[in-house]
Amino acid sequence: MTQSAITTTALTKRFGNFIATNAITFDVAQGEIFGFLGANGAGKTTAMRMLCGLLRPSSGEARVAGFDIYTQTEKIKQRIGYMSQKFSLYEDLTVKENIRFYGGIYGLSNRQIRDKTADLLQRLSLEQEGNMLVKALPLGWKQKLAFSIAVIHDPSIVFLDEPTGGVDPITRRQFWDLIYESAAKGVTIFVTTHYMDEAEYCNRISIMVDGKIKALDTPAALKKQYGADTMNEVFLQLARAKS
């Protein structure tokens, strides 16, 4: 068996009386694309924050990149990348300045930053735009750039929180090309999305309902299990069943 990138056992977070994540247990293998789905308010964001070391769990165990999420959060942060739809890049810095900054905070050397910058701009075909302010870029390009910067320090796991919201269909697919490319290099991808077709691109997906993981398998197996043609149907069946 391949080494696990993320393992959780009965991971729980309570806010007062409210149980945001209720004893979730799962395993993500290194190099896997893991889709983390659920309705709004099902507890996805809370779970993701705990795994990133931003939130201390109430109980349960979890290891990310081999490190304990209670005691080794600093080590975890060195080994993960994070990108969300909302806060990603500094709009008033240029493309190159953003790359420099993020390279810098992850401790890359000047030489590494220079090489990475050239390589990244070339791969995204942004050579012309290197000195442009980020806010002048179209949304889709920003998201692709944000992803590339999130993996600039070669993390072993990348967390993506609804990375493609509002992006046009072509760019959305180009974005997934980038994800595939990283996964092929062995990076583990942990991604949330509201696009159900994107769920199909994942190796395995979990569906959270009311703080619990209600289903966890490959898209094909889930569709078979629920007698559905699309992931959308699977999702609707599961999330509806709660009430």
Place this chain on the structure above:
Amino acid sequence: MKQFFEFVKKECFHIFRDRRTLIILFGMPVVLIVLFGFAITNEIRHARVAVLDYSQDALSHGLVNKITASTYFDLAENLRSEKDILPAFRKGDIRMVIVIPNGFSRDFIRERKASIQLLTDASDPNTATTLINYANAIIGRYQQEQTNLQHLPLTIHPEVRMVYNPMLKSVFLFVPGVMTLILMLVCAMMTSITITREKELGTMEILLVSPLRPMLIIAGKVVPYVLLSFFISIIILCLGSWIFGMPVKGSILLLLSACGLFCLTALSLGILISSLTNSQQTAMMVSMMGLLLPTILLSGFVYPIESMPVPLQIVSNILPAKWFIIILKDIMLKGSGLRQIALPMGILGGMTCFFLIVSLRKFKIRLS
């Protein structure tokens, strides 16, 4: 009308559900008054004085009583001759010696002019000046009383006008200053923030698309703050008079209407700021830099306008705060009536109209 009341009600919900705003609104006046009143002023109380009275008549006793009866001075000892003066100072606890020459009463009534000598320990010049000022004020009052009593124009000392010298930093001058500052803060800053908050939230879009007229939107947002700030100015006045014995010599009604006018001025400034900015953060920065700092530094609240360089003195004229402080001091300390403060009131009124017209012109019925 119902729309309007509903709007005001909604605004009140915002205010009372936001605990931080509430703390700022009500905590700030108290904290500022107490801070300025007790800590920052160089107010002197219960300074020990010695008296050398050669005259020993009814008038001189009256004067000494008057001086030592105030909370500023306590009578420490009666001296017998000039030789005792220096040793009294050397003991260290005597701050001032009052020397009343022979025939004080006679000079006062016959020649309508008498002089006394005030000696202070000038090793601490600030205290010395302040004490002299206080003593002068009391002597001035005494002379006034006697003049009325005897129906004669009598003079004891010519420096009576020192009472209104802004250099004399007492709590009496801080109360008007703090009041100005707080009304500026509540009215101008809070209004500009609350209006820009609607813009940030996106609710302004819905309000604009509704049949509400822009005037009504602004009025609905502003009215609760007018009432609130008016209420706060009353709190400040009460604090000032209960804790620090701040006098209100003029008419209370006039004082309150002046406060009302200044609230309007500050509000119109707030509305103006909000119509020029689109985010709460910018609105806050603009109110801080553009309103609060000049109010503190240039209005004569902390630094006397008379001692500023001429360009700054000219600039200070465009600050509503300067005029409001003048009005407050005139009404509270001098007991001026409407006629004396007509000019500053007129200036404030003019500024208010100007700001309101500009901001209503600038208020957009659309988004851009």
Place this chain on the structure above:
Amino acid sequence: MEPIVVQNIYKQFGNVSALHDISFTVGPGELFGLIGPDGAGKSTLFRILATLLLADKGKAMVNGLDVVKDYRAIRRQVGYMPGKFSLYQDLTVEENLHFFATIFNTTVKENYDLIRDIYEQIAPFKNRPAGKLSGGMKQKLALCCALVHKPSVLFLDEPTTGVDPVSRKEFWDMLQRLKEKNIPILVSTPYMDEATLCDRVALMQNGAIMQIDTPPAIVAEFRTKIWAFKSDDMYRLIRDLRAHPEVKTCFAFGEFLHVTMTAGPEEVSGSLTAGGHTGLVIKPANAGIEDVFMALMQAQTQPV
């Protein structure tokens, strides 16, 4: 009279052309969708129709009223739900609804019929501050607030963005029911799959409308043959297909890849099997709105 008429609208922000020659009409009781990603110009168009922005050129009418001249009359008649959640977060559900009813000079009771279906779903939370609702609930409340004055036209700017699939489905069900009440609805969305739920749609990209028609007609008009591909190693399949000289486009679509080719599938599959692909499935696929959208996008960006 058509409830919404848009004629040759242009709008420029600095150097960016936000709207470029936009024209369409929405008929009585029609559910009309503006489909396009962020930055397509949908929100700008809504704001022009809601009388919040002035167009640089062109004309627009709502209920026969001009959006520039008669803006005040229009504001009384339309229900508008902006793209961003625009309710008071610190007021409760009930207070928000009550407030919006009052500013439109009406009461919740008066038009309760219209919002009953929707409001009953959020009624259990009526004393909760709007800021503490989940995404789907917020959207329902916002819809209630936009409907509470019984508008004769409804503008909904991206009501389902960032909302989970279940809430999205519920929201569209509500729109279908509103349609029965004969209220024309103009709605925008970045989710291509929601296009099929509209009577007619305009596909928008970069401030221009690429096509307007009913969803079935749009798909029927699309003549390019699409093939669905699948194999055990999808990532390698994408790369191999894109590198293939006969393949024109190749995009991931759910569990399959949608591929357009200049040759038949046999020629391509031959080289794939030779390249070591296992579990290869190739079948003809039905084009969807998204396929059409992407094809139109490519045509738009490629210089003619």
